[in-house]
Amino acid sequence: xxVSRREFLCALAxxxxxxxAPSSSSSPxxxxxxxxxxxxxxxMAKSQGGKGWAAWRGxxxxxxxxxxxxxxxxxxxxxxxxxxxxxxxxxxxxSDQERVADTVREWNGDARKMRITVSMLLxxxxxxxxxxxxxxxxxxxxxxxxxALRAVDEPGTFFRYGPACWELLGExxxxxxxxxxxxxxxxxxxxxxxxxxxxxxxWRSDKxxxxxxxxxxxxxxxxxxxxxxTIGALLHGEHQDGFDPAIFARMTxxxxxxxxxxxxxxxxxxxxxxxxxxxxxxxxxDPPRSSAFWQGACLSKIQPPEMVALIGxxxxxxxxxxxxxxxxxxxxxxxxxxxxxxLSTI
Numbered sequence: 294x295x296v297s298r299r300e301f302l303c304a305l306a307x308x309x310x311x312x313x314a315p316s317s318s319s320s321p322x323x324x325x326x327x328x329x330x331x332x333x334x335x336x337m338a339k340s341q342g343g344k345g346w347a348a349w350r351g352x353x354x355x356x357x358x359x360x361x362x363x364x365x366x367x368x369x370x371x372x373x374x375x376x377x378x379x380x381x382x383x384x385x386x387x388s389d390q391e392r393v394a395d396t397v398r399e400w401n402g403d404a405r406k407m408r409i410t411v412s413m414l415l416x417x418x419x420x421x422x423x424x425x426x427x428x429x430x431x432x433x434x435x436x437x438x439x440x441a442l443r444a445v446d447e448p449g450t451f452f453r454y455g456p457a458c459w460e461l462l463g464e465x466x467x468x469x470x471x472x473x474x475x476x477x478x479x480x481x482x483x484x485x486x487x488x489x490x491x492x493x494x495x496w497r498s499d500k501x502x503x504x505x506x507x508x509x510x511x512x513x514x515x516x517x518x519x520x521x522x523t524i525g526a527l528l529h530g531e532h533q534d535g536f537d538p539a540i541f542a543r544m545t546x547x548x549x550x551x552x553x554x555x556x557x558x559x560x561x562x563x564x565x566x567x568x569x570x571x572x573x574x575x576x577x578x579d580p581p582r583s584s585a586f587w588q589g590a591c592l593s594k595i596q597p598p599e600m601v602a603l604i605g606x607x608x609x610x611x612x613x614x615x616x617x618x619x620x621x622x623x624x625x626x627x628x629x630x631x632x633x634x635x636l637s638t639i
Contacts, residue, residue, distance in 0.1 A: 326619075326639070331356040334621075334639045341608060342627030345514040348639075349522065349620045363513040364624045365497075367605035371557030372524060373485055374459055374506040375415060377466065378556075379541045380484040386469055387411065389543045393419075393461065396468050397440055405444035411465070413448055414458040415556045416548040420446035423455025423581075428507070435499040436464030452551035452587060454578035459507035467503060478504050488534040489523050491516045508605075514622050521603070521611045521620035524558070528601065529615040551587040561600040563591040570594075573631055574604050593636040602632070612636070 331348065335356060338346035345362025348355050381387035389412040393400065400406035405420055413419040424442045432438045439460040446453065467477045478496075481504060486492065497509035512520070526533035527541040545556030553560050553574075563569040572590045592602055596614075603611035608630030612621040621639065 326350070326355060330639060334635065337635050337638060338623045338625075341625060341630045343608070343623065343625040346621070346623040347514050347518055349518050349618075351618045352522070354518075357514075360514045360518075362624055363511060364609070364626070365508070366493075366510040366512045366517070367508045367607075367609055368557070369512070369517065369520075369603045369605040369609055369611060370506060370508050370510045371459060372520065372603050372611075373481065373491075373510060373557075374462060375544050375556030375558070376485045376489075376523075376536065376541070377481055377506075378411065378415065378462065378544045379536055380480075381466065381469070382540050382544065383537050384484075386473070387466070389415070393465055396465055397461075399440055403444065405448060408448045409444075410448075411462070412543075412546075413548075414462045414465075415544055416452070416546075416551070417454055417458045417554065418449050418452055418548045418550050419458050419461070420444045420448045420451065421453070421457040421461065423453055424457035424460070425455055428456045428460050428505075431500070433500045435460050435503060435505065436467055439464055449548070450550065450584075451581070452548065452554065452584065453581045456505070456507035460505065463503065463506040478502070488536075490519050514624055517611050517622040517624075518620055521613050521622060522618070524601075524603075524611075525613045525615040525618060525620060528558075528599075528613070550584045553587055553590055553592075557603060559592060559602045559604050560598075561592040561596055561602075562598050563589060564594055564596060564598045564600075566591075571633055573633065574602075575606065575628075575630075592632065596636050 335358060339358055344364055345359035347357040347360045378387060390410055392407065393409045393411065394407045409419045421442045422445045424439065427438045427442060428435050439457060442457050463477060470477055470480050491512060493510040493512055495511045497505045523533050527536055527538045530538045532538060545558050547553060547555035547560060552562055559574055569589050569591050571592060571594050592600065599615055601613050608623060608625035608627050610623045
C-alpha cells in the first residue's frame with residue numbers, strides 16, 4: 294500500500310516508464326569545474342538510475358551524457374507553475390496577495406480557507422492537507438478535488454509539501470482563464486513553454502484533460518537546461534524570455550516558516566549561517582518537519598548561498614548558480630540518489 298507522496302510518485306514513474314567537451318571554469322563553491330571534477334560528476338550522474346545529465350556555463354555545454362533524454366519531470370513542474378503565475382501577474386489578472394476565496398467561492402464561510410492567498414499556495418503554507426491520495430489516484434476533476442481538501446493548519450504557519458497547493462493554484466488559474474476565454478493548458482504553452490523553448494509531448498492530466506501543476510510535465514535534459522538558465526537570469530535580476538524578474542521574485546519568495554522554499558525553488562540561503570546543516574530534501578519533506586527544522590537547513594554547506602535547486606523525486610534535479618550562469622541538470626530514477634555527495638564533487 295502506498296502511504297507517502299514519495300512512494301506514490303516512485304511507483305507512478307515506474308509504471309509510466311514506457312510512456313560537449315569538458316572545460317575549466319570557476320565554480321560557485323570556490324573550486325573549479327576542472328576536467329577531473331566533471332569526470333567524477335559524470336560517473337555519479339550516470340549511476341543510481343541515471344538517464345541523462347549535462348552541465349552548462351552560460352549557453353555552452355561543458356559536459357554531457359545523453360542530453361536528449363526525456364522523462365517525467367515530476368516536481369520540477371512546480372517551477373513552471375510559478376512562471377505561469379508570474380506571467381498572469383504581468384498580464385494583470387493575478388496578484389500574489391489576492392485571496393483565493395475571491396475566485397473559489399466555495400470557500401466563503403470557511404474561516405481558515407478565506408485567509409489563504411496565492412503567495413501561500415506558492416510557498417506551500419496554505420494550511421491544506423497534502424492531498425496525495427485525493428489528487429494522484431486518477432481523479433475525474435482534480436480541481437474540484439483540491440477545492441474540497443481540508444484546511445488542517447492555520448494559513449501561513451506550517452510548511453506542508455504535497456500536490457494540494459499546486460492543484461488549487463491550477464484550479465484558480467483555470468477559472469480566471471475560462472472567464473477570459475482561454476484554457477490553462479493553452480496559456481501554459483503560450484506564456485511559459487513557448488517563450489523558453491520547452492516542449493512536453495506528454496503532460497499528466499486528469500480525466501478532463503487539465504494539466505497537473507504539481508507534477509506532470511515531461512521534459513528533456515537539454516530543455517531543462519534552458520529552464521535553468523531562464524530561472525537563473527530572473528533570480529539575478531535580469532529580464533528573460535519576457536518574464537519580469539521583480540514579479541518572479543514575488544512569486545517565488547520563501548516564507549518565514551520555511552526560508553528554503555518558494556515557487557518550486559529550493560534555496561541554499563542558510564549555507565553560511567552559524568549552526569546550519571545540509572539536508573537531503575527528498576528525505577525531509579515526508580513526513581512534514583517543523584519550522585525550526587527549516588530555519589537551520591540548507592542544500593549544501595560547500596556550495597554558496599546563492600545556489601538554488603529544482604528538486605523532483607528519485608534524483609531529478611536542476612542546480613542553478615545565478616551570478617555565474619551555471620546550470621546542472623540530471624534526470625534519473627533511483628530513490629538512493631543523494632545531493633550531498635554530488636554537490637561536494639562538483
